[in-house]
Amino acid sequence: MPRAGLTADRITAAAADLADEVGFDKVSLSALARQFGVKDASLYSHVRNLQDLRTRIALLAGGEMIDRIAMAVAGRAGKDALAAFADAYREYALEHPGRYAATQIRVDQTVLTDSPALRRTAEITYGMLRAYGLEEPDLTDAVRLLRSTFHGYCALESTGAFGAPRDVRRSWERAVEALHVALENWPGQSLHH
Template identity: 55%
Template sequence: MPRAGLTTDRVVRAGADLADEAGLDAVTLSAVARGFDVKVASLYSHVAGSADLREGIARLALDELADRASDALAGRSGRDALVAFATTYRDYAREHPGRYAATRIPVPADSPAVDAGRRHAALTRSILRGYDLDATASVHAVRLLGSVFHGFADLELSGSFDHSAPPADESWVAILDALDATLRRWPVSPS
């Protein structure tokens, strides 16, 4: 009997594709094995189990997303960088909902996915170079940006914006304008 040619990478990618098509919950070792026309036990040579597969998908997605964000940021600064970065996130989430969902599963502290997470933080920080923030304000701003990008993507994916006009695109532009203004005016003086 010929070999199927499985590798860890191919198994993880198949899991990621399945997550995008059928949702992260549908990613089971059984389903992935069926996709390769292979028995379930065969996968255990390449991934340590169900949790390991998900962690692999999370890492793959974080890496892909960081690569895209890095490209988007090249040569841009200020508002341009903000919009390019944010839109990369949003587009990735819409294009790859399963992969994006995987980025939010908690991973053990020693996982390679943690490094990918740090890469994202560094990229977000680099946006702020176009604005005039001190170190403390930068951390707050990174957390604000992360919250907005992630929150918007998550709510949009779950359909929360589908039931009222105007379309999400318009809100997206308005929100990015507001964030740009906030960063330019930071720190904010209370009324």
């Protein structure tokens, strides 16, 4: 019988908090069971296994992140929307390192298809990029450019890898400005192979 008070959502939220404290890769069912004062087996009434828990953390974090981004970009377009999107992304990644790491894992496609957070992420991201006049396949290419730039920057910043005396925030702002210029001047179809 499931222990009173334990739910999949409560376990997922605790796991996300633990991920931020100790790192996403260090989250275990045993550590969570200890936190709740139960045996590991008690958690299996609510989550199938560690992979299921990791997927749940990824979906929770993805939802939180896109909520923050959506609030930031609301009513904005073009460069203002891009800067607001980028800043909200970076702030979430730096404030919630474990949750953010969860958003980078590969999740089963059937799970993603049913995810309202993923649909919302696509709508907001593609909506912002359409203001630059982009259509497929350029939209997908632009999403990949933004994601790889944002993720790479945040991953490097979070480990203290930027050693130059230049202010990291100022470099971030310049990177976003450069992305805006790239999006406004996206290469035409004649350059596609």
